[in-house]
Amino acid sequence: MPFLTNKTAETPVDIFYEDYGSGQPVILIHGWPLSHRAWEPQVPDLVNAGYRVITYDRRGFGLSSFPWDGYDYSSLASDLNEIISQLELKDAVIVGFSMGGGEVVRYFTDYNGKNVAKAALISSIIPLVPRKPDNPNGVPEKDLKDIMESLKSDRVGFLKQFHKNFYNFDDNEGERISKAQLHYDWSIASYASPNATIKTAESWGGTDFRPEMKNVTVPTLIVHGTADNIVPIETAGDQATEGIPDNEYHKIDNAPHGLGVTHKKELNKLLLDFLAK
Template sequence: MGTITTTDGTEIFYKDWGSGQPIVFSHGWPLSSDDWDAQMMFFLRHGYRVIAHDRRGHGRSTQTGDGHDMDHYADDLAALTAHLDLRDAVHVGHSTGGGEVVRYLARHGQSRAAKAVLISAVPPLMVQTEANPGGLPKKVFDDIQAQVAGHRSEFYRDLPATAFYGFNRPGVEPVEAIIQNWWRQGMMGGAKAHYDGVVAFSQTDFTEDLKKITVPVLVMHGDDDQVVPYADSAPLSARLVRNGTLKTYPGFPHGMPTTQAETINADLLTFLRS
């Protein structure tokens, strides 16, 4: 574990375990690298080098007041890969982290990358516009910002207890430890970073970024995702990249890397070995 300091003075915390082909994990909003525990332990056991960082303003990284946009997120990721001199890396992004991976590959090139995986990811564009009529109304994201600004702790308890993991679905038993771990990670980060991050993940259009990606991309998404609706995300992203594969999971929720880790890890391993 360590930190790097970016050109604007932000300290980025990261974990770097093992040896072998590197897998770099980019986490979702408003969490931290800890959200990848199930994946990092699994792939470490299978002989990979596993790396994950806390996005600026999240987890143990600097709670800076600015730079909470996809360009800065991508630049921070590029700084980390350069610092560690990673080659032949597989980049895996969940939710907002999927947007970070897409912007990184488009903005900084793919010479260090072998493959990419987008899990429950926000691209191509979440918010509803004239060009994206299937997106979610901007009011949805305005309401999230209002909750972050005024009732963050309560909101961070309610979201994982309901839509994030599908614990609001009939017959699904909530797991209190998972809910509390989500809350813990969220409250480690900064309110300003999380507030601005809502705009970053919802209003960034990744269409042109996706078109630039030539490495193989696996797009994994549950069709019962209540956070990033399936129809306006995964199928579109898989078509926009040049070498994309779509894998759809019936009934799986947004947080499926945690609640369905066994299935997700096995499919990731198959993709890495292919």
Template sequence: MPYITTSDGTQIYYTDLGEGQPVILSHGWPLSSDAWQVELKLLADNGYRAIAHDRRGHGRSSQPWNGNDMDTYARDLAELVDQLDLRDIILIGHSTGGGEVVRYAAQHGAGRVSKIVTAGAVPPIMVKSDTNPDGTPIEAFDGIRAGVLADRSQFYQDLSAAFFGANREGSKVSQGARDDFWRQGMLVGLKAAYDCVKAFSETDFTEDLKALDVPIFIAQGDDDQIVPIADAAEKSIKLVRNGTLKVYPGAPHGIYGEYQAELDKDILEFIAS
């Protein structure tokens, strides 16, 4: 299996399929690059070099004690890009991965990044504060941390319902998809899972979004129960210079089913334009 080793000795696993312009996909919490299996094949089939990595602490990557923060995640991505010598990159990030690719592009990606796609992404900032009064109260994230510590297996099973909208009338999400969410979640080291909650909820990406000088396609479902759209995509689009926002009616946080099919079609159209 392919790995790169970062400057602090962390091994980062990645999948690398196809040939052509590189597309890097960054996954959400508590998942791994397996979350992008459909998109990896789709992109490779359409003439792109599709690359997806497991964030440190997640999936098949190392589980170091330190570095479970957004600055380090972005630096790990920068080291992956450097070691593979990638240029003219298209970045795609879901949820926490949306924050990772935005920070990477703003702080490390000058001259290398050509386009960005985010879906259900955490920027600009999730947690409620005096400067972000519409955000999600810290108690919600404390609850996630408590659930991870108390019984992460059951917590991930329960969380999959809101993640995919299985708790909504008429939901068509399969038990298999929910089981795979649990499977990927159980690969995350407990320390990484716990620390990453702070990383995705309290990191402020406002200046990163303002700094982006490449086209960005911002996608989000309007029934996202994990990352509320009013405090995410609808704010992010106002901060970027060259952005396109698409809202998917009734779509949840998890990329699945009709939402996945439509989003994937839109991604292919955007990156080819």
């Protein structure tokens, strides 16, 4: 199994990755609290279209190292930088889903977007999650505190319910995904480091990327579902399109947060059309 080591970290971190195909490199950055396996519906279509597709496990998740600290976005972006540097990638496209949007934006802040030609934010947390006086559509502070308390008291129980909300399962039971898909996601999330699950939640729940959006200076695809119950579209996609200079914004009607599974065909077409431009 392929690993690379981020030796720039205080404690070296081993990052697991998969690398398929050839052509322009596309790096897929998974969301919280999953792993590279979350991109299973996208990888075949991208590889078959002639792209080199790289997925990896965020530190603390999947098969990557489980360090105790280093879950702030600059540390996470340093892992992305090591992938681009060590694999000697040029003209890469970096695609961040949900929490992964933070690595995308922070990479432009910390590394000036080196060797990146395009970016994409899918159901992304960009620019910020919590409700604030100047972000009235964000997630209420009480809800974020409840998430943290649940992760500390009954992590696996919380994750079981979380993935139902991820797909709006109770509203569309059996129509979009199977119960087996829910269990698959739960098993991936449950395997992650409990400590990393909490600390990365603190990062995506507490980082304000609004001042950094201007740093994303390459063509950027923004995709968000209108029925996202995890990251409301009003606080994410609608604001990201106002802050990122060169972007194209697509709303997928009635799509939940996990639209990469429920609306695979729509998302894959948007990605491929954007890559081909």
